[in-house]
Amino acid sequence: MDDGGSVSETTTLGEKIARFRALRGLSLRATAASAGVSSSFLSQVENDLANPSVASLRRIAAALGVSPAVLLESKTGHTRGVLRAVDRAQHPLAGAVKYVISEPPLRNLEIYSGTFEPNGSTGDVPYAHGDSQEFLIVVSGTITLRLGDEDYVMHRNDSIEYLSSTPHRIRNESEAPAEVLWITSPPTERITTRTTTRTREQMQET
Template structure:
């Protein structure tokens, strides 16, 4: 690749090194997606042979082709060059989890990280008496699972209450009005798992 405006390509990188690094990242993301070269080729309008050479750093690719490859992998072109976001295992320390704005007495943290976004995972903490808000809410129409990690909560689904304790879970559509409340005297911690991701 010769376009130095793309992230991840410094002047210190030789073109060969950049091609090899890019190819390795494409292969890792493809393997994480459990896609064959043929499947990626069909989605990106490229031959499996070309993709194989690209993954080995033996050929260059146009920006247009990289856009198609990235889209087929559920990424952006910038993701392919982002050296700070490795495609392998990524550890997110509890203290480093991004926190989202929530109702008073509760905290919501994003666990799942970009760029592979097949699902969203959030951790929630509820002080005694705290909730997700006075009103039930919806977001998209995805499969959502709520798992209670500690304490106990009440999950209200379309006006119907479900009392859950540690280890209990409940599954529902995110399009169903839902609300979580901790009416107990101890804090509660939960996990939300949503697939596919939905806008908040």
């Protein structure tokens, strides 16, 4: 059971909560535990069968890394509204942060931005996700992209296109911060596959 003070526009709210949770790669149980609600209640909210109280909505939003305003903001017919920088969902990485730019529900594109401190990276090993067209552009600074078995040093305004199923990794080997933008079409599930060099070599031998 949840307390009173329910919010309106439950259909849009439930869809947004489910989509943000998917973007963050969070399970229903983990999100519910972080928000201090039961898994069954959160499932009902996502399926438009229950209305969260204002207090519960705040906790759910915090668990998703967004503000309640993002979940409640109404959209006009010609725009999905402004996503404020402070309201972007975040994925902490190794000396870097990946921000969710595309608001759910996703349509044709999935957009992320990333900031990389010196020596920061997307992780220790390359990763892959889905089999979509992915476009990477360097907004500022210099990064090194490991794509398959090749390294590409990229500077401001440089860009590259590849399949998201190709193992890839970004690292900042410079002495200054760097910022990048990812665009993926169509959107992919945020379940990534980490691929080590040994695994790739074994695959090539088969």
